[in-house]
Amino acid sequence: MIPSERFFLIAHAADFPEPDAPRFRRDLALEVRNGKITGLLRPEQVPPDIPAMDLRPAWIMPGFVDLHTHPVQHRVRGRAGLPLLPWLERYVFPEEKRFEDLSYAEIVFREAFARMLGHGTTLVAGLLSAHPDVLDVAFEVVKETGLRAILGWVWMEEPEDFARPVEEMISFARRQIAFWHGREDRFFFAVAPRFALSCSPGCLAAAGNLAREEGVFVHTHISENPDEIREVLRRFHASSYSEVYDRAGLLTDRTFLAHGVYLWARELDLVRERRSVVVHCPTANDFLHSGRLPRQSLRARGIRTALGSDVGAGWTFNMLHVIRHAYLVEREPLHRLFYDATRGGALAASMDRLGLVESGFFADFVVLRGGEGTEEELLSLWVFEEERSPVVGVMVNGRWLAHEAAV
Ligand code: GUN
Ligand code: ZN
Numbered sequence: 001m002i003p004s005e006r007f008f009l010i011a012h013a014a015d016f017p018e019p020d021a022p023r024f025r026r027d028l029a030l031e032v033r034n035g036k037i038t039g040l041l042r043p044e045q046v047p048p049d050i051p052a053m054d055l056r057p058a059w060i061m062p063g064f065v066d067l068h069t070h071p072v073q074h075r076v077r078g079r080a081g082l083p084l085l086p087w088l089e090r091y092v093f094p095e096e097k098r099f100e101d102l103s104y105a106e107i108v109f110r111e112a113f114a115r116m117l118g119h120g121t122t123l124v125a126g127l128l129s130a131h132p133d134v135l136d137v138a139f140e141v142v143k144e145t146g147l148r149a150i151l152g153w154v155w156m157e158e159p160e161d162f163a164r165p166v167e168e169m170i171s172f173a174r175r176q177i178a179f180w181h182g183r184e185d186r187f188f189f190a191v192a193p194r195f196a197l198s199c200s201p202g203c204l205a206a207a208g209n210l211a212r213e214e215g216v217f218v219h220t221h222i223s224e225n226p227d228e229i230r231e232v233l234r235r236f237h238a239s240s241y242s243e244v245y246d247r248a249g250l251l252t253d254r255t256f257l258a259h260g261v262y263l264w265a266r267e268l269d270l271v272r273e274r275r276s277v278v279v280h281c282p283t284a285n286d287f288l289h290s291g292r293l294p295r296q297s298l299r300a301r302g303i304r305t306a307l308g309s310d311v312g313a314g315w316t317f318n319m320l321h322v323i324r325h326a327y328l329v330e331r332e333p334l335h336r337l338f339y340d341a342t343r344g345g346a347l348a349a350s351m352d353r354l355g356l357v358e359s360g361f362f363a364d365f366v367v368l369r370g371g372e373g374t375e376e377e378l379l380s381l382w383v384f385e386e387e388r389s390p391v392v393g394v395m396v397n398g399r400w401l402a403h404e405a406a407v
Pocket of ligand 2: 070221258
């Protein structure tokens, strides 16, 4: 722990300014002041009177960005055997009902956010249960744990025992947005209609209006499973899933659309025009046998994408495992997946001062164990090493939040 406001970290640095331009720099001295990177020097240039910590042979990388997960499903991760809709009924809704009890919520949030941080996630977009007041509890835990988070409680009119009047949801949300959104560059609010099947057209439209008026994020699910899509088209008399959201004004350039496995060609054009982000959740898609997102083709069409752990359909918050699974699904080069999990994720969240090791950026890092081999081989080591975690430290805003003495 280095308590001073100004200090140096000496390490190797890996970051990903573009999808296909990984950057590996050895022996950097990063000057950190008041939570930001304020200079990059050679180690021998560090002034002797300023505290410095030499992390070598470890590497510094921008902290991981997880743009779709459910902290409230932490305790029901890995419940195998059912497809999406029966899985929600059997495991997820009963567990989320328990969050009426805010002391239960606090316990689970402590476990979930600590877990994320330990795996090197420094920015997360999380969906909570349908109880508006869990958001305040979650942000208080995030505040203590130290990450950055974009959170929203899910808007649900069904099942009935989650329902609440739309007017009440709006007034709750407005109060919370005024208090939390943008606070300390760390707490952000998302309007989160859970998915089309949990809301009426009026509820979706109210959510869309609110997001536009307040300029906050939208976070939802789309086109994850064929039975889900069939039911959406039937209920909303729509010709596509994305049309349902577009009618409600929910497709914005701050919208995270989880899954999107079955988006049709003309829907992809619409999503591109609206500049919404499709969040690829490869572990969850395989876990529920939902299908596989043709992510490279989305990328080729110019659609903004990011990565998400989607716990509890995904069985881990660990973004290195999400990268691993994405690699197995499509064999994209690892550096491109690291881009998505760092700089790409930050840009998808419109946070342009996050995700690079550069002067003027927030000092949000994961520190990874060094190893033998070329630099691209190191990426493999970090992703496929099974026996022990390569994460040895995590810093947000220039503060160590997790740190192994052995660094
Ligand atoms: N669709 C609506 N709710 C959920 C959820 O909690 N998890 C997943 N994977 N899909 C959803
Ligand atoms: Zn999800």
